[in-house]
Amino acid sequence: MNLKFKKPSKETQMTMSKVASGEDNQDYHSLAEDKLASITNHTNAKLVNSGNSAIMAAMNSIDGAIIIPDQGAWNGFKQIAKFLNKDLITVKTNKGLIDLDNLYESIISSSENNLVDLDDENNKSALFLTSFAAYTAEQDMKAICDFAHKNNILVVEDASGAIGDYENRLANGDYSDVIIGSTGSPKIVNVEDGGFITTNDETLFEKSNLLLKTMKASNITSCGIYNELDYAEENLKRTIDACSYLKEEIEKETNFSVFHADKRGINVIMETDDPKSLSYKLRQEFVLDSHGMITKCPNYNRLKEKAVAIEIKNLDLSCLTYDNLDEMIFVLNKFD
Template structure:
């Protein structure tokens, strides 16, 4: 049985101690660490990733551009709630080609919101996205829930993305079980969204968890990317095989039945790590996703990965 990812023992211990009473300002400490990761001057810790999205989108006056797949359904739901005009950007199974925006009618003061990894399977080219958007007056909003702590400093980097936000719920890279954050250099973003910030303030318990979990985020992300790369190397038909990612997506016409078979043999102690597409958050075509990001880091050993590969072979997915 595989183990589903949970906060570390150290994180749980600290959060328990804070719940019993503590004078330590974990919020300030966590904010300082997030600034080091994102290279942004301003950081707010929030009660959830969706609240971070709400804060970011409420500060945008123009259109909200979203990828046609491989994003997060909350992008569209929150933009719709805020009465924003939503523009859908055509992608390559979630991967953004900024030049596709040449074909769109985009108003001034608009923003593109996207995830670090398209469908969790392939890293976005943040450099080219940033260059295009800066040249065209488009604000970039990166949901770095899965990309924060990138050792290559390409994802979750404020030198490329104007706004960076993340969920720190389960099973994200900063895995606390609740909370989130938003960062930017432009303090006008926070001035325009003062009310939603007040409504989404995180507790010291959540802040203490973020402060602790963030210490290992670089190492944990690297382990997840390496495990995903290992699986991709043993497959011939995964999407975006040459891109870094934190899951593996395998197109198949019988995705529903095969996913059911895999779930019977690749079990976890809690939630599973096999998902089925079509799914906007992954790809909008029939496929199976192996959610490596959901697994405890102790499970990312060669023998466990080989077991996943063997099950994929049995189901003719290799």
Template sequence: MFKFKSPSRKTLRIMSEVAKGNVTTDFEKKCVEKVNALTGKQHVRITSSGNNSIFIALSAVDGDVIVPDQGGWHGFKQIAKFLGKNLITVKTDDGLINTDYLDELEINNNSAIIFTSFAAYTAEQDVKEINRYCKNNGILTIEDASAGIGDSQGNLGCRSDVVLASTGSPKIINVGSGGFIASDNDEIFKKTSLPQKLSKTTNIICSGIDNELDNVSGKLEVSLNATEHVKKHIPDTLHSSKRGLNVIIPHDNAKSICWDLKKTLTTDKSGMITVCPNYNRVKQKAICVEIKNLDYTCLEKENLDKIINEINNQLQV
């Protein structure tokens, strides 16, 4: 049995001490400083969840809200609809945003596109190209960097106009709750004072986020390397050459194979196997192995090879 990712003991210990009143440090201020350093954004707010960060960002959009046709987060669409925004879906290459497809759309002024750092968690978006195109066409870019924050290559979680994230489980910054939103555009925060007040979080959560931020880059790198290893040893994976945090294998018999894999690749909490089609992943039949869900102690080669062997055996049946 594999271990599902959970907050580290150090994170839980610090949060416990704050809850007991033994530590009175202003951790929100520390979090703001660290997120500022990671994203390079001048204005930062710590929130109660990733969805509340999305709510704040989309509340500031006056025009259309553009979402990918797959590989995003269903909360993008739900929140945009709740806010009464005109929703536009852009075609993708299995989740990857191709700016050529944006050229095909009729987009109003003051619009925004919202996307995740990794399409379906399995393939790094070309954030540099997306931002180049959108800047030239007056489109605000909102990047959900829950999985991309701390990228050592400097491609993710820093280039977009708005960078936001969830710090819930099993994210890279893993506290079980909370989130943040960051931008150089102060107007976003001036226009959304009420949603910000409603999404305030506690110093307890901030203390956990503060600790997790200290080693987020290293944890992301470990997860990326683990996924790369698994992709290399399973045939016909989607976006096999792209950096990512899970492995997607298109297969006509995906549902049945996933059912069998859930019996053998088990974790102590939630699972690590997702069946597609699934908007948050891809629209085609596929098996999705959520490496991102696993505790870092499970990402050693020996454990990864067990996953590889089990999947390859099922694919050969």
């Protein structure tokens, strides 16, 4: 297998190089922000220097408690909530997927403990979640947002892995109140640096104005994001298609069970009795430049299960050939 770590497109690398050298002096901040707002169906967008900066700016603007999934999300949610001294509520999920019954129970219980206000428009709590649970299973964002809004809860969607969704179900500002994301490697919009936050509510930006100024992305990063957004839809679609193929073939051709096999995702997570051994063996087989594409579970950012994740999202699009995918199946057959 010839596997390569995902990099920005050659066109993006060239344009970023021109800005870095001073050959291109155009200010790309507003250009990139306008394009990003258009893609997410939001009216306002800001570029920042990392995904965690976007989380911090969004979380800082929330007056109420922070609600997060019990797995399949991002450790930064917990860490930044604690740093900002926010009340933190953890919701039980279906292996990362938001369950509306469990969400309702958590909201009601938290309201009885005065952690969540179900009525005060000026004291809304917010649910922070990722578009894909554990990168492997699409969240039902429309249903989640409809439910949350009926209960005076905002929704902040981390769309690092879903920006440019061709189905328009994820990273869609018609549903989520705030959309955040990282544009570092190896994300869908991949410029090896930066992040973003979009919303229709300008007051959220006003509350975090100082943070947004302090964490502002460089013009080089903004140029990269502006250009790389043009490739987001293709990057996402080809990655999802590769994962869907792998999920189906692994279930059919090996003895491994795949978590959320019927869901769109950008990685593949397989159940195993010995994650340590399997992850070690796969790292020897799936050699990816100086980077990795195997994640051992249990892991909050993936699943709290005995499992191994194959991070197809880390691969350059040129590697997502049927020959490579079939060879992965062949390798997995040696270890099942």
